[in-house]
Amino acid sequence: MxxxxxxxxxxxxxxxxxxxxxxxxxxxxxxxxxxxxxxxxxxxxxxxxxxxxxxxxxxxxxxxxSWNGNRKFYIDRKVEEAKDICSFYLRPHDHKPLAPFLPGQYLTFQLKIPDQAKPLVRCYSLSDSPANRDHYRVTIKRLDPPPKEPEAPPGRSSNFFHKGLVEGDILDVRAPSGHFYLDQATEKPVVLIGGGVGLTPVWSMLNAICDSGSRRETWFFYGIMNRNDHAMYDRMAEVRRTYDNVRIVVCYSRPTESCVKGRDFDQEGYVSVALFKKLLPSNNYEFYICGPPPMMQAVTSDLKEWGVPDSDVKFEAFGPATIKRKSPPKPAQDVATAAAAGDGIEVVFERSGKTLHWKPDYGSLLEFAEANDISIDSGCRAGNCGTCVTAIKEGEVSYLSEPGAQPDEGSCLTCIAVPSGRLILDS
Ligand SMILES: Cc1cc2nc3c(=O)[nH]c(=O)nc-3n(C[C@H](O)[C@H](O)[C@H](O)COP(=O)(O)OP(=O)(O)OC[C@H]3O[C@@H](n4cnc5c(N)ncnc54)[C@H](O)[C@@H]3O)c2cc1C
Ligand code: FES
Known part of the structure; x- marks a missing residue:
């Protein structure tokens, strides 16, 4: 001694x-x-x-x-990831450098589909690490008609990507955007949750953490049915072996006989807060969630009950469904008061010939229109892509969140707008 x-x-x-x-x-x-x-x-x-x-x-x-409007990209590689899930590696046709993106952001595509009168706008999350600066990658699930409506047409964009596009084809793409991205300025422990193809933005976040050399404590929960749906299988195994600050938990809700626990998956069942309570030492994490609406609805409300503050729960929905939080973004007080009085605020959808009364429970003008069989094109449904822009013929709107795309004077982004008073829209 x-x-x-x-x-x-x-x-x-x-x-x-x-x-x-x-x-x-x-x-x-x-x-x-x-x-x-x-x-x-x-x-x-x-x-x-x-x-x-x-x-x-x-x-x-x-x-x-970054760039404004569309830029031409060609499909450099098309790679099958799982049943009905394909990755598309995109490189710029002008061979100029790519704009960096934040892990979790998405690209907006304007697709010229044969036999379609208008280009179709769709958003797809960037699924690769932002450290890869020579390509963008999106990972797309091909949609069949819903089981209850087998006669309905299959998903237009996803089937076009899978069946209509080959390597070398050229696409019109808008610059990466979106507000659902990993905060990399903090080392706060993080839980990333992906359900089905909702894995894409959180997979980009996970790879960003790995590639940055960060030692941040990271949990990655992935919920799917079984091995057939399991995308990024090999890379997941590699991440498990290589990064001791990362813990991956794969949940199969319906494993088949050939699925091996401990090799293919870790837990049988759904990704749930009950599982987090079993595995996580506390609830003191930032949570990032993307997946099918029922999973997101259950997880976000159970996290709230578990005492996780809203500010630590970030999520993105791919479809029209929105998460109904106990405290959703609210329209300004005067709008809510005006709407609460009487029948609500009068909104005229002029071209559809409908005069309706809006109340805050209806959500955005886009949701209100859709609930009343009025069709307005949409892409991101988050105020970023500009697809839902609609001319205002009379009146004013206020926004539920800050618009990412700036609409022209005299028009509004209906996906995040609510009426401020009587409104006439050109739709
Ligand atoms: C920010 C963001 C990021 C996204 N990231 C991804 C991603 O990384 N990967 C991914 O795969 N998707 C992603 N999406 C979803 C994607 O944008 C598309 O919504 C998805 O591919 C479906 O588009 P589609 O044109 O193929 O289907 P659509 O043509 O829009 O149809 C959708 C579904 O409705 C059914 N349908 C169509 N018409 C009818 C009818 N008349 N009656 C009943 N059913 C009908 C179709 O069969 C299909 O199942 C993202 C969405 C957003 C907003
Ligand atoms: S749908 Fe993209 S801005 Fe409204």
Whole structure:
């Protein structure tokens, strides 16, 4: 022990008692602990500074390299990932550098589908790590008609991607956008949750964490039926082997006989807050969720009951369904008061010849129109892509969230707009 104490630079004079040596050794241990803490703090400080510099650089590059309107991309590779799920690797036709994106963002496609009068607008999340700067990748599930309506037409865009497009084909693509992205300026432990093809944005987030060298504690929950639906299978195994700060939990709701627990999947059943309670040491995480509406509805409301603040729960829905939080974004107070009085606010959909009364429960003007069989084109349903833009013939609107795309004067983005008073829309 004397050797150890001397090594710490604490001189021992002859004749000291065991007690004195123990006390010196205690001091030595405390100093080692203190210096370890200081070293860890310095490391965290350095990591944070690096992350901030990196995010500054990415912001700068994003604004320099982004583009307005459509840009031509060709399909470089088309890769089957699972049953009815294909990845498309896209490279710019002009061979100029790609704008960086934030993990979780999406691309908006304007598709010229044969026999369709108008181009079809659809959004697809970027599914690869933003560290890959030579391509964008989207991963698309081909949609069949709903089981209850087998006579309905299959999904137009997803079937066009799967069956109508081949490597080398050219597509019109708008720049990456979207507000559902991983906050990389923090090292707060994070839980990423993907259900079905809703894996795409959170898979990009997971890969961003891995590629950045971050030591952030990361849990990744993936819910699917069985091995047939399991996308990114090999890469998932690689991430498990390589990153000890990442824990992947794959849940199969209906494993077949050939599915092997411990190899293909970890848990039988659905991704649920009951499972988080079993596996996570606490609820002190940031949660990012994307998946089918029933899963998102259940998980978001159970997280709230578990005491996770709304500010730590971020989600994105792919379809028209929106998550009904207990505290949804509200229209301004005066709008709500005006709507609550009487029958609600009068909205005239002029071209459809319908005069209706809107109340806050109906949600956005787009949802209100759809609920009344009035068709308005939509893409992102989050105020980013500009597809749902509609001319205002009279009146004003207010927005439930900040529009990403700026509508022209005299028009509005119906997916995030509510009426401020009597309104006449050109739809
Ligand atoms: C931000 C965002 C990101 C997204 N990211 C992804 C992603 O990464 N991967 C992905 O696969 N998807 C993603 N989506 C969903 C995607 O944009 C499309 O909505 C999806 O591919 C379906 O489009 P579609 O044209 O194929 O189907 P649509 O033609 O819109 O049809 C949708 C469904 O309705 C059925 N249907 C059509 N007509 C009728 C009818 N008359 N009666 C009854 N049923 C009918 C179809 O059979 C189909 O099942 C994302 C969406 C958003 C908003
Ligand atoms: S649907 Fe994209 S902005 Fe409204």
């Amino acid at each position: 004397v050797g150890v104490v001397e090594a710490a630079g604490l001189a021992i004079v002859g004749g000291c008692t065991t007690q004195a040596v123990m006390s010196l050794y205690g001091t030595f241990q405390r100093r080692v602990r203190e210096s370890n803490v200081a070293a860890r703090e310095a490391q965290l400080f350095q990591q944070r500074a690096q992350l901030l510099l990196q995010s500054d650089r990415v912001d700068r590059e994003r604004s320099e390299l």
